[in-house]
Amino acid sequence: MAETVLDYETEAAHYDRTRGGVPRAAAAAGAVLRLVPPGARTLLDLACGTGLVTERLTRPGLRVLGADAAHAMLRVAADRAPGRVLRADARRLPLPDASLDAVAAVWLLHLVPFAAEIVAEAARVLRPGGVLVATVDKDASHDVGSDVDAILRPHRTAATASDRADLVTRYAAAHGLAPAPGTGFTGHGQGAAPRDTVRKLRAGYFASWFPGDTAAVERLAAALAALPDQDRRRPDPRYRLACFVRRS
Numbered sequence: 117m118a119e120t121v122l123d124y125e126t127e128a129a130h131y132d133r134t135r136g137g138v139p140r141a142a143a144a145a146g147a148v149l150r151l152v153p154p155g156a157r158t159l160l161d162l163a164c165g166t167g168l169v170t171e172r173l174t175r176p177g178l179r180v181l182g183a184d185a186a187h188a189m190l191r192v193a194a195d196r197a198p199g200r201v202l203r204a205d206a207r208r209l210p211l212p213d214a215s216l217d218a219v220a221a222v223w224l225l226h227l228v229p230f231a232a233e234i235v236a237e238a239a240r241v242l243r244p245g246g247v248l249v250a251t252v253d254k255d256a257s258h259d260v261g262s263d264v265d266a267i268l269r270p271h272r273t274a275a276t277a278s279d280r281a282d283l284v285t286r287y288a289a290a291h292g293l294a295p296a297p298g299t300g301f302t303g304h305g306q307g308a309a310p311r312d313t314v315r316k317l318r319a320g321y322f323a324s325w326f327p328g329d330t331a332a333v334e335r336l337a338a339a340l341a342a343l344p345d346q347d348r349r350r351p352d353p354r355y356r357l358a359c360f361v362r363r364s
Contacts, residue, residue, distance in 0.1 A: 138168065139304035144355070145172035147301035148220045151249045151359045152178070156217035160241070162206045162234070163224040167193030170201070173220070183209065207233040214243045221250040222357075225279035232287040239291035242362040248293055252281040252358045257303070262350035264308045267339045271325040281358060293360035300356050307349035310340045 148169075152159060156178055161170045164182030166189055173180045182197055183204040184190050193201045204210055206221070207230060219238040225231040238248045256274040259265045274280070285295055314337045316322065326332040 137305060140302075140306060141168040142172050143301040143304055144169050144222050145174075147299050147355075147357050148173060148222065148249050149175055150299050151247060151296075151357060152218045153245070153247060156246070158216045159218040159220060160209075160211070160216050162219060162221045162238070163227075164193055164197075164201065165189045167196035167201065169220075169222055171196040207237050209237055209241055211241045213240055216241045217243060217246045219246070219248050221248070223251055223254065225250055225252070225284060226254040226277055229278055231278045231284065232290075235284065235287040235293070236291050239288070239293050239362060242293075244362055244364040246362045247296065248288065248360045248362075249298075250279075250284060250358055250360075251355055252279050252284050253277070253356050254279055257353045257355050258306070258308070260307070260351045260353060262308065263343055264310055264313055264340065264350055267336065267343075268308075268313070271322070271336070273325060281356070284358060285360075288360040292363045294363055296359040296361045298356065298358045300354050303353040303355050305349075305352070307352045309345075309347050309349045310343040311346040312349075314340050 152175075159173060159178055159180045161173060161180060161182045164170045164184050165186075167182055170180060170182040170193060180197070180200060182190075182193050182201040183206065184193065184201070185203065185205055187203065190201050190203055202210065206224065219242060221234060221238065225234065228234065235248065235250075242248065253274065255272055255277050259269060259272065259274075288295070317333050317337055317340075
């Protein structure tokens with residue numbers, strides 16, 4: 117994984133502000149909806165967090181539910197999608213087999229070591245013809261070729277990421293999900309600025325790159341601090357959404 121698994125109970129209060137806010141959420145929701153079949157009637161937004169994306173997954177005739185494991189996140193999400201959020205582990209959903217037309221997993225699989233279990237559970241709750249839509253290769257998406265990336269690149273974990281597209285495709289195939297055309301969207305507000313990247317490094321956002329090695333963190337921080345335009349954000353990432361269809 118590219119970053120440590122944060123405490124989402126405490127992150128809830130400022131999560132949206134630090135993750136691109138409404139523009140990024142709207143871009144994500146629009147991309148998901150492009151991959152959901154026109155006839156779909158039910159969609160589950162896995163790891164819905166504060167519900168910022170969930171409330172934008174709107175289309176006539178489509179009922180959208182959100183699920184998350186963090187109480188604090190769900191308290192915020194419940195205000196945005198009243199009566200449509202539930203607390204649940206993405207590996208053990210309190211839903212019957214073949215009960216949904218679509219499942220979305222946006223910015224989830226890169227965070228966990230059990231992506232295969234999440235894909236299996238999504239396959240279980242999908243009806244034949246239903247779709248799983250998931251972001252893949254998130255860490256790689258953040259490398260836009262900037263000067264910040266030139267410093268971070270040797271430490272990135274894209275090659276071993278749990279949301280690698282080839283891995284997710286393999287997990288999907290094992291549970292009757294066939295690949296379908298995907299899409300992409302811009303991560304508005306997520307372009308890296310050197311000073312902010314240093315702050316994130318010291319806060320532990322990339323702890324899995326060098327666990328416990330504070331000296332490495334400071335070496336990286338010094339290199340970033342030497343870059344020009346410390347507060348100028350470099351280009352935004354372009355995220356990739358993969359799509360898989362439940363076979364009959």
